[in-house]
Amino acid sequence: MSATTRRPAAARRLAPLVTVGALLALPVLSGCTDNTRSANDGPSADPRALTVSASDTDCAVSGTQAPSGKLTFTVTNSGSKINEFYLLAGDGLRIVGEVENIGPGITRDLVLTAPAGSYFTACKPGMVGDGIRAPFTVAESGQAGATDANDGELVAAANANYASYVRDQTDQLLSKTEEFAAAYEAGDDAKARALYPVARTHWERIETVAESFGDLDPKMDLREADLEQGQRWTGWHRIEKDLWPQRAKGYKALSAAQRATFADDLVKNTKTLHARTRDMTFTVDQIANGSRGLLDEVATGKVTGEEEYWSRTDLYDFQANVDGARIGFEGLRPILASRDKALDTQLDARFSDLQTLLDQQKSGDGFKSYDAVSKSDIKALSDAVNALAEPLSKLTAAVS
Incomplete structure (x- = not known):
């Protein structure tokens, strides 16, 4: 697949009707x-x-x-x-x-x-x-409209725990992004390449939260294949291409000044995301929809190998999306178990099956390059994602 092929997922977010400043209102996670x-x-x-x-x-x-x-x-x-x-x-x-x-x-x-x-x-x-x-x-x-009053304590605990999880992940995202940006600006490409998938793990675990801020997501996570005509390309994937230019014919490396511009911009936007998540609250339908949305991200970008076109670190993103989906599900299990025990058991088994396949792709502390994953293994991963997606799509209705 060429770098200019558009991904089949909804990666290119809807353009705003109006220009707004920082959004302080609560974003509701996507899903179906x-x-x-x-x-x-x-x-x-x-x-x-x-x-x-x-x-x-x-x-x-x-x-x-x-x-x-x-x-x-x-x-x-x-x-x-x-x-x-x-x-x-x-x-x-x-x-x-x-x-x-x-x-x-x-x-x-x-x-x-x-x-x-x-x-x-x-x-x-x-x-x-x-x-x-x-x-x-x-x-x-x-x-x-959300859950039975008898589940009040369970609901409150699930919502509070997920909000804490989002804050923790954005804390780590900011810290690792600053470390990554410093290495990149300093020209320490080996360190920057090592930090790239590690830092992005914290983004991918809460990707549906981050994407709900429609002004930030294109600045931070837009792929080259998804650029509109005349749109300025910034963020993770712009830097990714500069660190892994091997697949780009005739690529001209960025200057030190250009590196500083893109790195500083990424850190600035990450700080904005971090600030917006400090006081966020969630509801059970948002958490459940977010879990499904994260699995959609796997199905439409990660398992296809399109997300990290230059670095081939897609499996890190794959694992992080699954992590985030699983955390959302596990936080809702006390509610789900009392309402639909069969669905709870099925989801637990399907998450376990998918994780077993992902574990087979590990290499050291990380994962294999996506180019090293066999077609049969990709097919098995895709089938496991699809098998999980079907019951996960029922979670929102079950807990709301």
């Missing part, structure tokens, strides 16, 4: 659950159950408003292109929830808890452009 009905079934009697017909030219939502609480958007792709569906905050930038990679004729659900406020719905046919958007209103209903 298995469908239970088609968008062609017509409107539901439940005002919180909406259908979406996503074609190549239209994004027809069955309603323009809903009561606050747990909402379900059943999205059917009636077009010929792979599609995505988003619920965006009123600023048009922050992603409240998303369901990705909806193939033609496929139906998938987005389940989330939405408080009263103004939003936008958006479909993104072909996974390019700004998306087909429309205003959407959530009216105050007095219903919190």
